[in-house]
Amino acid sequence: MSNAATEAAAPARRPPGIARVLRRTPARIGLAITIVFLVLTVAAGWLAPYDPYDQDLSAALSPPSADHWFGADQYGRDMLSRVMHGTRTALLAVVVADGIALVAGCAMGLVAGFFGGRVDAVVMRLVDVLLAFPYLLLALIIVAALGPGLTNSMIAIGIVYTPQYARLIRGQVLAVRNADYVRAARALGAARTRIMLRHVLPNSFTPILVMATLQAGSVIVETAGLSFLGLGAQPPSPDWGALLADGQSYFLTAWWIATFPGLAIFVVVVGFNLLGDALRDFADPRRTIR
Amino acid sequence: MSAKLLDVRDLRVEFATDTGVVPAVAGLSFAIDAGETLVIVGESGSGKSVTSLAIMGLVPRPPGRIAGGEMLFRTRDGRVRDLAQTNAAEMQRLRGAEIAMIFQEPMSALNPVYTIGEQITETLLLHERLGKRAARARSIEMLTLLGIPEPARRFDAYPHQLSGGMRQRAMIAMALSCRPSLLIADEPTTALDVTVQAQILDLIRRLQKELGMAVIFITHNLGVAAEIADRILVMYAGQAVETGPTQAIFRETRMPYTTGLLASVPRLGMDRDAAPLQAIPGNVPSFSDLPPGCAFAPRCAHVRPTPCEARRPDLEPCGPEHAVRCARWREIAA
Numbered sequence: 001m002s003n004a005a006t007e008a009a010a011p012a013r014r015p016p017g018i019a020r021v022l023r024r025t026p027a028r029i030g031l032a033i034t035i036v037f038l039v040l041t042v043a044a045g046w047l048a049p050y051d052p053y054d055q056d057l058s059a060a061l062s063p064p065s066a067d068h069w070f071g072a073d074q075y076g077r078d079m080l081s082r083v084m085h086g087t088r089t090a091l092l093a094v095v096v097a098d099g100i101a102l103v104a105g106c107a108m109g110l111v112a113g114f115f116g117g118r119v120d121a122v123v124m125r126l127v128d129v130l131l132a133f134p135y136l137l138l139a140l141i142i143v144a145a146l147g148p149g150l151t152n153s154m155i156a157i158g159i160v161y162t163p164q165y166a167r168l169i170r171g172q173v174l175a176v177r178n179a180d181y182v183r184a185a186r187a188l189g190a191a192r193t194r195i196m197l198r199h200v201l202p203n204s205f206t207p208i209l210v211m212a213t214l215q216a217g218s219v220i221v222e223t224a225g226l227s228f229l230g231l232g233a234q235p236p237s238p239d240w241g242a243l244l245a246d247g248q249s250y251f252l253t254a255w256w257i258a259t260f261p262g263l264a265i266f267v268v269v270v271g272f273n274l275l276g277d278a279l280r281d282f283a284d285p286r287r288t289i290r
Numbered sequence: 291m292s293a294k295l296l297d298v299r300d301l302r303v304e305f306a307t308d309t310g311v312v313p314a315v316a317g318l319s320f321a322i323d324a325g326e327t328l329v330i331v332g333e334s335g336s337g338k339s340v341t342s343l344a345i346m347g348l349v350p351r352p353p354g355r356i357a358g359g360e361m362l363f364r365t366r367d368g369r370v371r372d373l374a375q376t377n378a379a380e381m382q383r384l385r386g387a388e389i390a391m392i393f394q395e396p397m398s399a400l401n402p403v404y405t406i407g408e409q410i411t412e413t414l415l416l417h418e419r420l421g422k423r424a425a426r427a428r429s430i431e432m433l434t435l436l437g438i439p440e441p442a443r444r445f446d447a448y449p450h451q452l453s454g455g456m457r458q459r460a461m462i463a464m465a466l467s468c469r470p471s472l473l474i475a476d477e478p479t480t481a482l483d484v485t486v487q488a489q490i491l492d493l494i495r496r497l498q499k500e501l502g503m504a505v506i507f508i509t510h511n512l513g514v515a516a517e518i519a520d521r522i523l524v525m526y527a528g529q530a531v532e533t534g535p536t537q538a539i540f541r542e543t544r545m546p547y548t549t550g551l552l553a554s555v556p557r558l559g560m561d562r563d564a565a566p567l568q569a570i571p572g573n574v575p576s577f578s579d580l581p582p583g584c585a586f587a588p589r590c591a592h593v594r595p596t597p598c599e600a601r602r603p604d605l606e607p608c609g610p611e612h613a614v615r616c617a618r619w620r621e622i623a624a
Binding site for chain 2: 179180181183184185186187188189190191198199202203
């Protein structure tokens with residue numbers, strides 16, 4: 001068996017791909033922003049200089065200063081503390097809304113792609129109907145039906161983003177469904193559902209992770225958008241969208257109230273997008289990474 | 291009751307296409323005993339792979355369907371059941387446990403996201419009541435049986451870490467883990483190097499002896515067929531055109547098509563200048579416009595308007611266990 005021994009490659013040495021991807025500056029910036037964002041969601045309570053709900057009317061509308069780095073709003077609440085606490089609703093929105101979209105979208109796309117035929121037609125037409133509406137309009141309709149509030153706005157955004165996941169994973173499944181190892185699993189007596197969940201899903205999943213990261217930024221924007229319109233998080237909770245809406249009426253006299261939450265949204269969205277791009281580079285073997 | 295392990299009688303498989311119903315297998319009969327090796331030989335499109343899918347109960351439907359015939363299979367508990375009539379759940383139980391199949395492409399027939407150990411254990415756990423530990427032990431035993439060095443380490447290797455030959459061995463280990471009584475091998479060596487090919491053939495022969503299983507080996511390579519077959523079945527356009535013991539097929543070839551296949555194989559020591567290697571003219575006819583007479587007539591050197599083009603010849607005996615589907619075999623042999 002000596003030639004058989006040389007024939008087999010040495011197993012187990014992880015490809016250093018992820019490390020190579022992270023050596024690039026944009027990827028690092030994205031990762032850094034995401035980490036800061038995540039740290040703030042956990043530690044905003046300790047790191048914020050003030051209670052985000054504490055009113056100090058003597059400081060009302062005070063511009064950025066050593067006491068209030070981001071200034072104070074019309075009730076004298078510290079904007080820095082409010083923006084920091086805003087990370088929590090933002091993360092919640094990402095986890096819940098992106099999560100709903102991912103789970104529902106994967107389920108629909110997987111079933112549609114795997115079973116094909118009539119199932120596929122029904123599911124994908126439903127998806128087409130959802131896709132036919134502009135995102136924010138569809139979200140508005142759903143929130144209007146469910147009633148305003150943070151939870152409902154997250155559900156709405158989740159539904160709005162479902163079709164994209166469904167389409168993406170369906171395409172993946174169509175490619176994987178006829179792979180030889182799927183036929184082999186059938187030939188060795190595995191049941192269809194088992195093949196779908198154990199063989200097809202894991203092999204279709206990589207682009208989904210990339211999409212979830214890229215989508216996180218958009219989800220934050222959309223939830224902030226709903227809050228801005230008064231349909232999401234309600235005052236006085238320090239949601240970024242609500243903060244923006246708050247500051248809007250003071251924009252000419254106290255620019256800082258609206259500017260800093262806006263900047264926060266901008267930075268986090270850029271961070272998620274950079275990270276998502278890096279993950280895509282990692283996941284896609286056709287892109288060469290130096 | 292038949293004493294055969296698998297007795298296929300007048301099997302018909304049809305596919306519905308845009309241009310009409312296509313009979314991919316049109317009345318095929320053969321039988322195989324326990325421990326025997328039957329090699330099905332034919333060009334691409336002759337229906338040999340569809341036959342194997344039909345036995346496995348894996349003909350995609352729609353568009354395909356088993357239109358007729360019986361496939362009597364003797365299960366381990368001694369009962370004989372017709373695979374053409376068996377329901378999906380029961381077929382699923384039989385697949386892997388009693389009838390297993392290995393495929394042409396070892397590169398893509400293993401799932402890239404699981405270790406080969408996980409994939410072998412999966413088959414075991416599907417069909418047998420085994421603990422994880424016992425399944426692992428059995429899998430490593432299988433890998434050892436297949437001559438994979440350091441089986442305990444290979445158990446945790448991913449497919450991409452193995453060479454083609456090793457992957458084909460892992461594939462065979464998966465298929466044989468439940469000790470099936472019938473193994474269908476669909477061109478298992480085509481994608482491999484010649485040396486590895488020989489190793490795999492040896493291996494299949496040895497395992498067949500050790501496990502006492504019957505093998506249906508599908509190939510278009512007559513060299514492989516000569517190497518491994520007890521009996522050979524030559525298929526053309528969905529029908530058996532010649533069937534018999536390996537010796538008879540090679541020594542007393544009756545069907546002009548088989549003769550053509552044999553003549554088109556290059557041999558060592560052939561005189562290059564004497565004559566060019568002979569090819570069979572033309573292509574396998576499309577199933578949708580088969581000639582009314584002998585399906586091979588348009589490509590046959592011995593064709594005559596009668597009887598060849600008049601009616602489809604029957605499969606008739608021409609020697610001990612040797613049968614041929616040619617209306618003129620007596621004249622041609624003479």
